[in-house]
Amino acid sequence: MTSAEKDLYPIGTVEKKTGLSARQIRYYESMGLVNPVRTNGGQRRYTENDVLRLIRIKQMRDSGFDLKSIKEKIQVFEQKLEEISLPSVNPAQVKLSSLYPVSNRAVLMKLLEKK
DNA sequence: TTTCTGACA
DNA sequence: TGTCAGAA
Secondary structure, eight states, X not given: XXXXXXXXXXXXXXXXXXXXXHHHHHHHHHTTSOOOEEOTTSOEEBOHHHHHXXXXXXXXXXXXXXXXXXXXXXXXXXXXXXXXXXXXXXXXXXXXXXXXXXXXXXXXXXXXXXX
């Protein structure tokens, strides 16, 4: 199986997949909660990971968290991703299994499709 | 037709 | 957040 994770969705599809309105999706982006890429025409294109991230945001929102808390949560998450991505870090020094329930870094990176 | 930005209720 | 306008 080749690379089966290059799908990009327009905001309309994301609305259906997440249950959020385009208004909310764009607003969350302005708050730094998601970073979709843009087409030449300026339209937003979301990856599967952006969709999953938006679903998590929606769940947290429904759980009573304000956007500020959610934003902080995401920033901490991104920060941890950087840590485990640093080639200078020895796997033995990072208790990956205690941070995320994945068997290895490749799986995690694929799940989050980060550089 | 769909999406974009800005703006107003 | 919803929704309208005007443009792409």
